[in-house]
Amino acid sequence: MAGAKNVLGKPLQPCSYDPVTGWYRNGCCETGPGDFGVHTVCVQVTDKFLAFSKKVGNDLSTPLPQYEFPGLKNGDRWCLCASRWKEAYDAGVAPAVVLSATHMSTLEFASLEELREHALDANEVED
Numbered sequence: 001m002a003g004a005k006n007v008l009g010k011p012l013q014p015c016s017y018d019p020v021t022g023w024y025r026n027g028c029c030e031t032g033p034g035d036f037g038v039h040t041v042c043v044q045v046t047d048k049f050l051a052f053s054k055k056v057g058n059d060l061s062t063p064l065p066q067y068e069f070p071g072l073k074n075g076d077r078w079c080l081c082a083s084r085w086k087e088a089y090d091a092g093v094a095p096a097v098v099l100s101a102t103h104m105s106t107l108e109f110a111s112l113e114e115l116r117e118h119a120l121d122a123n124e125v126e127d
Contacts, residue, residue, distance in 0.1 A: 004030050005104045007112055015042035015101040016077035019070045029079035029103045037081040038109070042101035044120060047074045049095040052088055077101075082109035089114055096120045 004012040014027040021042075022028045023035040029042045043049075050061045050072060060078070063071035072078055077098065086109045088094040097118045106115065 004028070006100050007102050007104055007106055007115060008099055009104070010100065012103055013098075013100040015079050015098060019072070019076060019078070020068070021077065021079045023079065025068060029101055031103055031105055038083065038105060039079040040082050040103035040106045041080045041085040041110075041115075042077060042098040043080045043085065043095040044075060044077050044098070045072050045080075045095050046093075049088055049093050050074070052091060052093045053084065056087065058084060082106045086110045086114075089118070094118050 006012045012028055012030065015021050015029050017027045020027055023031055023037075023039045029040045031038055031040050045060065053060050060072045063069060080095070082105070085094060085097070085106075089110060095118070097115050097120065099115060099119045099121050102115065
């Protein structure tokens with residue numbers, strides 16, 4: 001999706017190619033028709049977050065090859081559903097965010113201030 005913007009209003013950067021992430025499995029947290037989960041937040045998962053997600057009904061650590069899903073482990077980057085990130089934020093277990101790779105539509109679910117609190121790249125981006 002040429003022209004996609006991140007939460008900082010700049011061109012959306014890739015999130016991860018290993019594992020390959022994104023609704024379109026192109027490494028970017030782009031969204032579009034059919035992406036009802038709004039997979040737009042580029043995160044770096046932790047064991048604590050993965051346990052939380054599994055507990056609330058979204059097991060992200062078990063591989064599902066039929067969906068080209070490798071299962072995530074601590075340190076992996078992944079395009080997470082915006083509502084799941086906000087749920088984890090509210091529970092105090094939000095994973096770190098890569099602002100430059102997080103799609104602007106995320107701002108419908110979480111504020112830039114909330115995202116910045118967990119930003120991995122906060123020092124790399126300009127205000």
